[in-house]
Amino acid sequence: MSEWTAMLRLHDLDLLLEEARDPALASRLRSLGLEVSGLGALERARAQLHARLDRRWVSTYERAQQRYGRAVVAVRDRVCQGCFITLPTSAAASAGALGVCEFCGRILFWR
Amino acid sequence: MSISIGPALHPAHHITDLKTRRRDSALHELVRHAHAAGAVGEEALLYATLLLRERLGATAVGRGVAVPNARSLAVLGPRLLIGRSRRGIEWGAPDGALVHLVLLALSPSEASVAAHHGLVARAVAAIRPARVRQRLLESEDPEDAGGLLHEVLP
Numbered sequence: 706m707s708e709w710t711a712m713l714r715l716h717d718l719d720l721l722l723e724e725a726r727d728p729a730l731a732s733r734l735r736s737l738g739l740e741v742s743g744l745g746a747l748e749r750a751r752a753q754l755h756a757r758l759d760r761r762w763v764s765t766y767e768r769a770q771q772r773y774g775r776a777v778v779a780v781r782d783r784v785c786q787g788c789f790i791t792l793p794t795s796a797a798a799s800a801g802a803l804g805v806c807e808f809c810g811r812i813l814f815w816r
Numbered sequence: 817m818s819i820s821i822g823p824a825l826h827p828a829h830h831i832t833d834l835k836t837r838r839r840d841s842a843l844h845e846l847v848r849h850a851h852a853a854g855a856v857g858e859e860a861l862l863y864a865t866l867l868l869r870e871r872l873g874a875t876a877v878g879r880g881v882a883v884p885n886a887r888s889l890a891v892l893g894p895r896l897l898i899g900r901s902r903r904g905i906e907w908g909a910p911d912g913a914l915v916h917l918v919l920l921a922l923s924p925s926e927a928s929v930a931a932h933h934g935l936v937a938r939a940v941a942a943i944r945p946a947r948v949r950q951r952l953l954e955s956e957d958p959e960d961a962g963g964l965l966h967e968v969l970p
Contacts, residue, residue: 713858713889717865720887724929725872733933737940739883740873747872777889786926814889816857
């Protein structure tokens with residue numbers, strides 16, 4: 706698995722953990738008939754993804770997550786969907802690889 | 817906040833018969849279908865996220881229904897896909913029943929938890945009545961199935 710793939714999976718997993726760790730949200734899911742019992746398995750999966758990432762990327766991810774709640778954002782029409790600033794044309798070269806919005810510091814996901 | 821899922825019920829998002837009897841393969845088939853219909857970008861990412869959701873706990877809600885769901889960077893907009901299995905899929909349902917109807921509820925990563933749970937809740941509520949499940953199981957036409965679900969979605 707590439708570092709890029711690990712980063713995207715970590716982001717999606719954190720969205721899932723956001724639901725699973727919150728007792729009120731987990732209870733809502735249970736009330737719909739959905740099982741929420743494997744929090745430990747998800748925490749282990751997170752630790753494995755974490756271990757695949759370079760420390761520099763982990764700290765970029767955690768800094769952005771702490772600051773904004775979500776560390777990875779999509780780019781649409783060269784606009785960062787986190788801060789809505791148009792990225793320079795040179796930034797498009799990072800499509801398919803890990804890159805950071807030079808304005809807000811979020812990790813960019815080019816669609 | 818409630819998500820509008822009108823366009824999500826396009827007939828292209830209905831699989832009349834899932835080919836597999838295994839949960840993971842059924843999820844893969846639905847993801848491939850969603851990708852082909854232009855609803856999903858990174859197929860592999862969404863598939864991995866759905867498998868993680870199943871590790872959290874089974875999304876089969878009983879009475880032959882499963883509502884796998886995800887918020888993901890791979891999803892381009894809110895979507896509800898319908899998959900049907902004549903033979904049934906082993907999904908670890910609380911009542912032990914095989915799953916014959918799969919409603920895959922997808923939200924983009926930008927969606928709030930509340931909006932995503934709202935989408936899941938609406939899908940679960942829509943298929944609660946036995947007559948709706950029966951009609952969805954019997955429907956041969958994706959447009960009918962989509963139309964019916966659209967009618968009954970709260």
